[in-house]
Every structure is written in structure tokens, then in C-alpha cells.
Amino acid sequence: MSTTDRIRYGNLSAPGMKGLGGLPLPVFGAALLALVITLFLMVLAEWWIGLIAGVVCAALLAPAAIRVRDDRTLYGRAGLAVAGAHARRTGTNRLVAGPAGRTPDGTFRLPGIAAQSEVKDYETAFGLPFAIVAIPSTDHYSVVLEVHPTGNDVVDQEVIDGQVAQWGAWLTLLGQEDDIVGAAATVETSVDSGLRLRRSVLTPVHDGASDFGKAVAGVVSGGFGAKMPAISTRIVLTFTGKSDGKSRPRREMVEEIANRLPELMDGLASTGAGSHVRPSTSQDLTDYVRAAYDPSVAADIELARAGGGTGLSWTDAGPAFHQVEFDHYLHDRACSMVWTLGGVPRGVFYDTSLKRLLSPDKGVARKRVTLLYRPIPAARTSSMVDRKERNATMVSGAGRTNRSGNTAAARAAQQTADEEAAGAGLTLFGMIVTATVVNSGDDLSRATREDLRAARQMIRSQSAKARLKLRVALNSSDSAFVAGLPLGIVLPEHTRIPASVTDGLL
Template sequence: MSTEAVTHPTYGNWRRPRRPGLGPLGLVGTFGVFSGLVLTLLVSLISLVAALFVILPLALALAPLTVRTQDGRNLYQLLALRVGWLRRRAKGAHTYVSGPLSQRPGGRFRPPGLLSRITMSEGRDAYDRPFGVLHHPGRNTYTIVLGCEPDGGSLVDPDQTDVWVAAWGHWLARLSHEPELRGACVIVETAPDPGTRLANEVLPRIKENAPAAAQAVMREVVERYPSASSEMHTYIALTYGVAPGHKRDRSEIVTELAMRIPSLLSGLVGAGGGSAAPLSAERIAEVVRVAYDPAVAGDVLDARARHGGTGLEWEDSGPAAAVETVSSYQHDSGVSRSWLLTLAPRGTVRSSVLRGLLEAAPGTRRKRVALFYRPIDPATSARIVEADRRAAQFMATSGRGMMQARAASEMRAAEQTATEEAAGAGLVEFSLMLTVTVDSSRQLPDAAVTVRNLQAAARLSLRPADRMQAAAFTCTLPVGVLPWEHTLIPQALQEAL
């Protein structure tokens, strides 16, 4: 008899984008160092004392750029975050009240913060299915949301899982060829099953002349089954932009998006997405409404089961009141805390590395995991890959000892990335956010412990989104808010810092 070893595919080779410049200084710090040295040399020709007065302030100004946190932020960025939070507190922007008795124009329950200026429209795709389009006027972007029911990983052969992962990689690579696509976000939302759908299916079918024991069993099933089950929803938000200087009519853009939806959905089905369909404007409003007020989840499901819809509009999907604190975000019937990814899993992992993080967490009202993808066009990808390859070769030939061994490992990873990119693979920047919603602030410490255990199992490093909880909460909603599109400092300058 002969036995064959079963090999399980592993995945990895992701790296943080290399920051230009000398060490931790960045491009701006490096430019400041060389400019300061030239200026100091010129001043030293006149007076050494004057040169000393030039180099000391320069050193004090550049010193904060050399201190970096685990996720790459310097002291200036940390200071800007605290100053921004204090300014919002001083202006009262950390609180929000809406409705007929508020000072908001129109007296409706519009979503707050980054969603306050968004408008909603609706179109129909090639199969006459309605889909909602979210327009962000500030950035002139348009977002469509796709909903899918992914096939579970239970009782699935490893070969099939490998095929799904490969198809998902091809789907992400195709996004880099999507015209004017700014980014994509995959949101996996889990929550305890309220039992509304089960009750609507079972209770109306109980016959009055059925045996009393049978009726009692069915009613007990309806009452107790939801306590041990959960519901899971997966949304994919695709955000498209309009090039500066190009004025296009909204109806033209909606028509173009309707033509792209069928091909996007077919790729999701091939990647194990199960049944996939675009979300209508009403459905998107319902998702946002339930996120801000988890207590109405059962009512929304009941209305959809009884009447086929809720009739909810985007202008009424926000909370009646919301308060942002340093470490939490209170909104209607829930309190949420969000976390940001600081370090991806090191080494190689298996396809099930995020399974525990995506599953429903006990003791929480709702949990959302948002994976952000920023596709890079093929021309830029080739330049980035070649630059990383040259930098890795230089470090491998110039280092010594342990540094040389680490640089050699970096060079092998860069060579593999270059080979895969030349074979047609796409280069994508990614990140992750996690939002947990509970019933009261007293449950937040327990939720933090749960998240700490989940991130350890997933080999991730997360940090709380302190002083920006409201923005992080909004980013985990399927509304197309891309974090890098809503920063005060342009993205190019942030990368140079």
C-alpha cells in the first residue's frame, strides 16, 4: 500500500507598501534633512553660531518623524488626530440629533457625519432588477452595493476551496481593469437570529385541528431555535469616481453601472458567492437603519415578510440621536466600538484564517467586518513591483549577518511578486475594519476581550479607532465610504510622510 501526503494550500506574501525616503523619515523628512544640511552649510560660511541656530530647530522639527507606531504613524499624525478630536468636541460635532423636533432641515432622520450629504437614486440592470446608487457629492463618486449568500466551508473539499480562492483572486484582479473604480469593500455582518422569518414561516401553517402535542412542539421550536442560531449577510460595495473636469449626467452614469453589474455578479458566483444580486435603494436604507438602531431588526424583517418591503427611504435611515466619545459611538439602541488593522498575518496562512473573525460573536448585538480593497492599475503595478524588486536586491547585497538574511527573504518575496504580476495577477492594497455593537456601555469591556481573542486566532493586529469612532463606524457600512478618499491630507502627501 502507498499513502499520499495531503497538501493544503497556503497563502501569503503580502507586505506593507515601502515608504520612500531614508529610514522612518519618509520622503518629506528626507527632503527636509538634505535641504537643512545644505542651508546649514551655507550659513556656516558666515557664522558657526548662526548655523547652530539653524540646525537645532530643524532637528527638533524632524525628530517627531523618526518615531513611528506599529501601524506607521508618526508623532505629527497622532497630534493631528487629538487636535481634530478636540476641535470637534469644541464645536459640538460629536453629537447628532435629527427628526421633526431637531434643527435639521426637513425634519427627517438623515444619516450623520460622512453620510449627511449622500443622495440616493435607483436604476435597473439588464435583468430588470432594481439597484441603488449612492452619490457622494464631495468626492463625486458613485457606489453600488451587491448582496450575496456565500457557500459555507463545511463539508467542502480542499480542492474546491482552492478553486474558490483562485476565482476570488481573479475577480479582484479584474477590478484593476474596471474603468474609474476607486475601491471596493466587502462587509460581512453577523447578528443573532431574531426568529422573525422562522415565525412567519411556521406559525401561519399550524392547523387548528392538529394534535396539541404537535402544536406545542412547533411553537417551542419557533421560540427556542433562534437563541442558538445567527444570521449572516455579505455585501460588496463598489465605488466609482468621475475624472476631474468631466461633467457627466447622473442618468448616464447609472446606465453605465447597470451594464457592468451582470459581469460583476457572474464573477462573484464563480468565487463561491452563491446567489448574488444588487441591492435596491430600499434595501440599502434598511441595512443602514438596522445598523444605527439594532432593536428594529425584527420589525424590518417582519415588514418585509408581511408586505414585501418596508418603504424606507434614505432620508429616514439615520439615527434619532448619536454621541461620539473617545472610545465608543452611541446611537439609538446600540453602542459600538470599532477597530482598525495595524498588521496583517505574518508568514503564510490557510484559507480559513478569518473564519472565526467572521462568525457571530456571543454577547454582541451585531458585528461587521469590512475588508477594503484598493486596486492598482496594471501600469502602476508594474512600476511598484519593479521598484520593490530593485530595493530588495540592494538591501540583500549591502546588508550583513542577520540583516542580510532578512533582506534575502525580502528579495525572494519581491521576486515572487514580480513573477505573479507578470503572469497577470493584480496588485491590490487592502485593509480591515471591525465594528462590534452591544446594548450598553457596560458590555464594551467584554466585547473588547472577545475581539482580542478573535484577532489572536486570526493572527491579526488591531487597534481601537479612538477619537474617530463615528467615522470608523460609517466606513464599515455598505455605503461606499473609502477611508483614503475622505482624509484632510491628500493620499499622496500621507504616503510621503
């Protein structure tokens, strides 16, 4: 099948409505208010008083409209700089945990927005064990599913197109569930220790086998697997315990999740997630998070899991040391750079657009790509789509600049309305990309700086090929790092302005 015959995906648009000139609606509304105040003062007071008021209002509003690097406003960029300087001056960007640290209970809890998280094991109605990650501050309960995608190297294009369609249908199904507030798909590449291959080769060797057979098995197991890339994929579902403004008891939430989980897992069978979908247990999540914060212990953790288990608890999963810098994040014996999606991707996409970004890379101990989804409830999609369409039509008809862009936005809004009327769902999405390299000390060594520079160039190149606008998480890489882990953290629920307020502007 040629490239022109393949299915293309697109019609992505930024959330929120715009005013004239492409200004965000709140900024446009403030500009109108400033204009009214200026005219009011000119008419009822002296003209020069109104002129001064207009100049002051323009000076205050301009930084909210002017975009600088990474599509951030001047206010946004200045706010990041001020917050980072304050954190470094007060020492809040640095954490030392454990018995000799600053944590009150002397444990190694996850830092920041995940500090209150709890993990416990439960069972479904069919006796299948699963773990729930609970965050009391947001009343969220998350389930992590381990999947094993088949890939698309030897799969017919028609099958791949069907899998993509089924994935979209599965996300649409989540929007029909009022208590599902988030989903995520995490693909992580790391360096394999080779332990699993050695065990799979040596375990079937019979005790009475010949010396030659044992020698061959030993050579094979010792020569393959080590230093090879390992790929793991996890899907997270996040439920809310709030219903009609009230919190439901945890026991009730656990019972409901246990009853619905098997059906949600069955829905992944035709999406390319593979035939083996397994919920993660608390021990699985603890070991995974511990290795994410300190990749140097990953081989030891894998060896312990192959034996009797690591014995780590959730309060042991966090870093013993972390320090947030302007554009990177030091944690234990590693250093990470984190990127977030900084704008609407341009152009059309194919099913292979993210293939290079998801592939392993040399020099990076761990690379993690997390796609974040927030399904819009089906009861709200119609009103949101209608508002978006009316706003796009108004801007395209009244705007005198960027006519082609406004017209394209109006066509996209019309297409979205048509697809929603045909039964399609509406989903907000984002992306977090994390590249982790090994670091030997509390400060960056020269080799680590070179690895970080190479990782930055690599991610920039890969995101450009995928037509993605990624920007570095400045002075907030610790929060972005933990949000990129498959723990079900819904970032808008952890902001000062809750998502219930900001979503009303969509």
C-alpha cells in the same frame, strides 16, 4: 490534508517607498534637506548657527519618525488628541438630528462623510432591480450585492483553494476596469429574532391540518431560531463618474452600471459567494443601515419587512443622536468600538485565518468585519511594482541596520514583480472591524462599559490569532463606522489630501 500541505498566502507589503533606516520617503527626504541646510549654514555662516539649525530640524523631524502605540507617530497621536479635544470643546462631536435637532431639513440623514449620500432604484437590461448609492462630493456610484456563501465546513480543500483563486482573479478583473475605484466585502453577525424560521415553519401549515400538527409546528417555530446568530454577507462595487478629469452625467453612469452589473455578478459564482447573488434595493439598504445604528429596532424592522415593508426612506436611516468619544462611539441606543488595520499583517495565512474573527460572539449585538479593496488599474501596476522593487533593492543594499528585514522586503518585491509579470493584479486593501453593544442612555452605563471591555478583549484575541494589527479608531469612530457599512465609501477620497496625490507616492 496536513497543515504543511495546504496553500499558504502572504507576500503582503505596506504601500509607499522607504528611505534609509526604514524611514518613510517624505521624512527621509526632509531629513536630507535638513542636513544640507545645516552644512550650508556651517560653511557660509558660523558653525554654531548651523549646529543650532541642525538641532531644531532634528527636534521637528523626530516626532515624525518615532513610533508609539499602535504604530502611530508622535505627530499622529498628538494630532488625534488635539482634534478630539477641539471637537468636544466646540460640540462638533455631538449630533442631534430630526425635527427637534440641529439638521436644517429636520431629517435623520447619515452623519459625517455620508451626509450627502443618495440612494435610488434602477433596473438592469434584464429587468433586475438594483439600487445605486451616489455620493456627489466624490462622484462615486456604488452597488451593493447580497451573497450567501456556502461556507467551508463540508467542502473539500481543493474546492476551497479554487474559490480563493477565483476571488483573486475577480479582484484582478476589477483592476482592468478603469472606472472601478473600490470594492468591499462585509460580513456581519447579529442576533436573530427567529421570525424567519417561524414564518418558514408556519407558512406551509394547511388550514385543514390536524390540531396536533398545528401544535407541533407552533412548538417547533417557537423553540428554535430566537437568540441564535444570524450572518449576512454583502459585496460592494464602487464606480467613479470621473473620466479624463471630467464628470460624466448620472444618466450615463446608471446605464453603464446596469449593463455591466450582470457580468460582474456572474463572476462571483465560482468564488464561494453562493449561487444566489442579488443586488440590494434602496429599501434593503435603508432598513439595514437603520438597524446598524440602532440594533434595538432590528426585530421591529424584520417584522415590518415580513408584512408590507417598513416604509423608511434614506433620510430616515441615520441616527437621531450620536456622540464621538476618544475610543468609542455612541449612537441612538447603542455603543460601538471600531478598529482599523494598523499595519502590514505578518507571516503567512491560510484560508481559515479569519474564521474566528468572522464568527458570532455572545454579548455583542452586532459584529461587522469589512474588507476594503482598491484595485490598482492594470496600466499602473507595472510602474508601481518596478518602483517598489528598485526602492527595496536600494534600501537593502545601503542600509546597515535591520539587514534581515530589508533583505526579506527585497525578496518580497521581487516576487511581486514576477507575479505581476505573469498576469497577477495589484490591490490595496484595508479592514474595519465594528463591535456594537446595546446602550440604554446618552452616557455609558456600567453594563455597557463591561460589554465594551469584553468586546475589546475579544477582538484583540481574535485579531492576534489571525496575525492582524488592528488599532482603535481614536476620535474618528463615526467616520470609520460609516465606512465599515456596505455603502461603497472610499476613505482616501474623503481626506484633505486626495488619493490622486498620495497614490503618486506608491
